[in-house]
Amino acid sequence: MTPAEFRARALDLIDLITHYYERTIHTAPVTPPTKPGDIFHALPASAPESPDPFSAVLDDLRSIILPGITHWQAPNFYGYFPSNATFPSVLGDMLSTSLGVHGMLWATSPAATELETRVMDWLAQAVGLPEKFLSTAPHDRRGGGVIQSTASDCTLVAMCAARSRVQRALGHAVPADRLTAYCSQQAHSSVTRAAMIAGIGRDNMRQIPTDDRWRMRPEALREQLARDIADGYTPFFCCATLGTTSTGAFDPVAEIADVLDDVHASSGAAPLDPATPWLHIDAAWAGAALICPELRAFAGGLDRVDSFNFNPHKWLLTTFDCSAFWTADRKSLIEALSITPEYLRNTASDAGAVIDYRDWQVPLGRRFRALKLWFVMRHYGLVAMRDHIRSHVAWTADLAREISSDDRFDLAAHSLALVCFRLRAGDDATRALLEKLNGSGRALMTHTVVPHRGSPAYLIRWAIGSPQTTQAHIRETWQLIRQLAT
Numbered sequence: 089m090t091p092a093e094f095r096a097r098a099l100d101l102i103d104l105i106t107h108y109y110e111r112t113i114h115t116a117p118v119t120p121p122t123k124p125g126d127i128f129h130a131l132p133a134s135a136p137e138s139p140d141p142f143s144a145v146l147d148d149l150r151s152i153i154l155p156g157i158t159h160w161q162a163p164n165f166y167g168y169f170p171s172n173a174t175f176p177s178v179l180g181d182m183l184s185t186s187l188g189v190h191g192m193l194w195a196t197s198p199a200a201t202e203l204e205t206r207v208m209d210w211l212a213q214a215v216g217l218p219e220k221f222l223s224t225a226p227h228d229r230r231g232g233g234v235i236q237s238t239a240s241d242c243t244l245v246a247m248c249a250a251r252s253r254v255q256r257a258l259g260h261a262v263p264a265d266r267l268t269a270y271c272s273q274q275a276h277s278s279v280t281r282a283a284m285i286a287g288i289g290r291d292n293m294r295q296i297p298t299d300d301r302w303r304m305r306p307e308a309l310r311e312q313l314a315r316d317i318a319d320g321y322t323p324f325f326c327c328a329t330l331g332t333t334s335t336g337a338f339d340p341v342a343e344i345a346d347v348l349d350d351v352h353a354s355s356g357a358a359p360l361d362p363a364t365p366w367l368h369i370d371a372a373w374a375g376a377a378l379i380c381p382e383l384r385a386f387a388g389g390l391d392r393v394d395s396f397n398f399n400p401h402k403w404l405l406t407t408f409d410c411s412a413f414w415t416a417d418r419k420s421l422i423e424a425l426s427i428t429p430e431y432l433r434n435t436a437s438d439a440g441a442v443i444d445y446r447d448w449q450v451p452l453g454r455r456f457r458a459l460k461l462w463f464v465m466r467h468y469g470l471v472a473m474r475d476h477i478r479s480h481v482a483w484t485a486d487l488a489r490e491i492s493s494d495d496r497f498d499l500a501a502h503s504l505a506l507v508c509f510r511l512r513a514g515d516d517a518t519r520a521l522l523e524k525l526n527g528s529g530r531a532l533m534t535h536t537v538v539p540h541r542g543s544p545a546y547l548i549r550w551a552i553g554s555p556q557t558t559q560a561h562i563r564e565t566w567q568l569i570r571q572l573a574t
């Protein structure tokens with residue numbers, strides 16, 4: 089494909105994309121009626137030997153692929169969490185793909201590294217993170233931000249850094265099966281998966297009970313830590329969640345930090361000793377809300393944590409993938425993940441003058457993801473980014489009032505732009521309501537099961553957060569739910 093052909097085909101594709109945004113996401117059922125195997129069997133069993141014209145590919149895209157798409161960008165997509173794909177971020181991603189550079193080392197594309205360091209400092213300031221997370225922080229261990237693919241990756245690298253730090257502090261290797269890690273029973277499954285991948289094991293990932301608002305109970309953490317220390321384990325890592333996936337609960341970070349310090353001090357070491365368990369914050373979804381100063385109350389205590397993560401690719405206008413990770417202790421991270429074969433050696437790295445982001449992540453190769461974040465922050469500016477979050481939070485508050493005022497419904501949870509509710513008639517009725525709603529194609533919501541009023545309850549999750557959604561969409565969808573409930 090020559091550059092001239094590329095321009096022509098790209099314009100065809102842009103036409104298709106704009107039609108998708110102008111028409112399809114507003115008219116097509118949010119969930120396709122596809123059955124398992126439909127798409128697979130509609131495709132030829134082997135690749136073409138000779139070229140297909142690009143127009144034929146686009147025809148198949150329209151007739152086979154798009155009908156099997158779940159429309160995550162539809163205004164009435166309220167499932168899971170939002171996954172904002174805005175045009176500025178799409179353009180940034182297109183540019184990244186087109187440049188085709190790898191930013192694994194500073195030397196493999198200096199601008200890829202330095203733009204990332206700069207926009208991650210911008211973003212840290214925009215969401216009000218403590219100064220120790222900035223790349224410029226005058227701190228002995230030095231902080232800094234890096235873009236990872238997903239929150240799951242962030243938890244894993246934080247855990248690897250924690251493991252490295254505890255081994256260094258103790259001066260000897262601890263067998264992985266003697267290390268214990270902590271999160272709440274409501275933490276995302278990726279936290280336990282990180283323990284499985286890092287060799288800590290599922291059983292050594294202690295899942296601490298939660299209170300009646302699904303927050304980690306600091307006293308239960310304290311008891312579990314004491315038991316583990318008495319049994320000869322070395323606690324090394326704790327993940328607190330700000331905005332749990334099921335119900336948007338906020339673990340009490342400052343109290344958790346107190347418990348970690350106390351337990352550590354009573355075992356004979358000083359607080360802030362490098363062997364204090366590493367405290368990581370998973371704010372994958374809710375972290376975006378910190379861009380609004382008036383919404384920061386849930387995030388007290390961040391000056392006490394070692395690493396922090398949220399996903400701009402959820403609710404902050406940036407197309408997947410873009411997961412923002414900061415640490416205040418880059419040394420432990422790099423120590424955990426760095427290894428330099430001869431073919432990657434270069435003078436800038438050897439002089440220690442630059443950041444090599446390959447040492448901050450699991451894979452070697454890395455896309456130039458900072459471009460899309462830079463495009464987003466410059467295109468919108470922080471004021472409009474705050475308005476995006478604020479309007480969703482305000483509409484959700486209105487919606488929560490509506491749900492509470494219909495006595496057939498029980499509003500079980502309301503956090504930022506997430507509500508979880510059920511029919512008082514019970515789980516079966518609630519499940520049937522969700523099936524009818526999703527079956528209508530007019531909206532998509534998902535569910536969770538959590539302890540509620542003393543027993544496990546099936547809840548419908550309504551997560552608001554698409555830039556396509558207006559308050560009118562929310563009102564219409566609520567009317568639809570009321571009719572279906574009737």
Ligand SMILES: *Cc1c(COP(=O)(O)O)cnc(C)c1O
Pocket residue numbers: 169237238239240241276278329331332333370371372373399411
């Ligand atoms: C969505 C979510 C994750 C997983 O995010 P990925 O980026 O897909 O790995 C982790 N934790 C929480 C709290 C989440 O909401």
